[in-house]
C-alpha cells in the first residue's frame with residue numbers, strides 16, 4: 766500500500782519542525798522531507814537544502830518540486846522525490862504552508878493534515894527564544910498566526926502547549942491507532 770503524505774501545519778513557532786523530529790525519533794520508518802529553501806545556509810533550525818532565488822526558479826521550471834510556494838519573503842519547495850518514498854509504502858512528514866494545502870490535497874490522495882496549535886503568548890515566547898528571525902520578522906509571522914486551515918481536509922488537531930514528547934505521542938496515536946485483537 767502506498768504511504769501517506771502527512772502535512773504538518775500551524776502558525777510560526779507552534780513547533781512544526783520540533784514535533785516532526787520527535788515523531789521520527791519514535792518511528793524511524795517515518796520519512797522527514799528535507800525542503801529546498803531560499804534561506805541563508807547557516808540559519809539553523811530545520812535541516813534544509815539552501816539555494817539562491819535563481820537556482821530555485823530553475824529547479825521549479827524543471828519540474829523538480831511536487832509543491833512550492835512563497836512565504837515570509839522566501840521560496841519553499843518540496844522535492845518531487847517524495848513520491849518515490851510514498852510509492853515505497855513509507856509515510857512522509859512535511860512542513861507545509863497552510864496556503865499549499867488545497868494543491869497538496871489534489872496531488873496527494875489521502876493527504877493527512879497534522880494541525881498544531883499553541884496559545885498566542887507561547888508562540889511569541891518560542892519565536893523570540895528560537896532567535897532565527899529579527900523582531901520585525903517575528904511580528905510578521907505572528908500576524909499570520911490566525912490563518913484558517915481550508916475546509917474539506919482530513920485534519921488531526923494536536924495542541925503543542927505542553928512537553929514535546931507528549932505532543933509527538935498524541936500525534937502518533939492519532940495517526941496510527943492501535944489495532945485491537
Ligand SMILES: Nc1ncnc2c1ncn2[C@@H]1O[C@H](COP(=O)(O)OP(=O)(O)O)[C@@H](O)[C@H]1O
Nearest residue numbers: 777778779780781782783891895925927928929
Ligand atoms: N513543546 C515544546 N516545548 C517547548 N519548546 C518547544 C516545544 N515545541 C517547540 N519548541 C521550541 O519552540 C521554537 C519553535 O519551534 P519550531 O519547531 O521551530 O516551530 P515551527 O517550525 O512551527 O516554527 C523552537 O525553539 C523549539 O525548540
Ligand SMILES: O=P(O)(O)OC[C@H]1O[C@H](OP(=O)(O)OP(=O)(O)O)[C@H](O)[C@@H]1O
Nearest residue numbers: 776777778836841860861862863864909
Ligand atoms: O502559510 P503559513 O501556514 O503561515 O506558513 C508560512 C510558512 O511558514 C512555515 O515556514 P517556516 O518553517 O520557514 O517558518 P516557521 O518555522 O516560522 O513556521 C511554513 O512551512 C510556510 O513555509
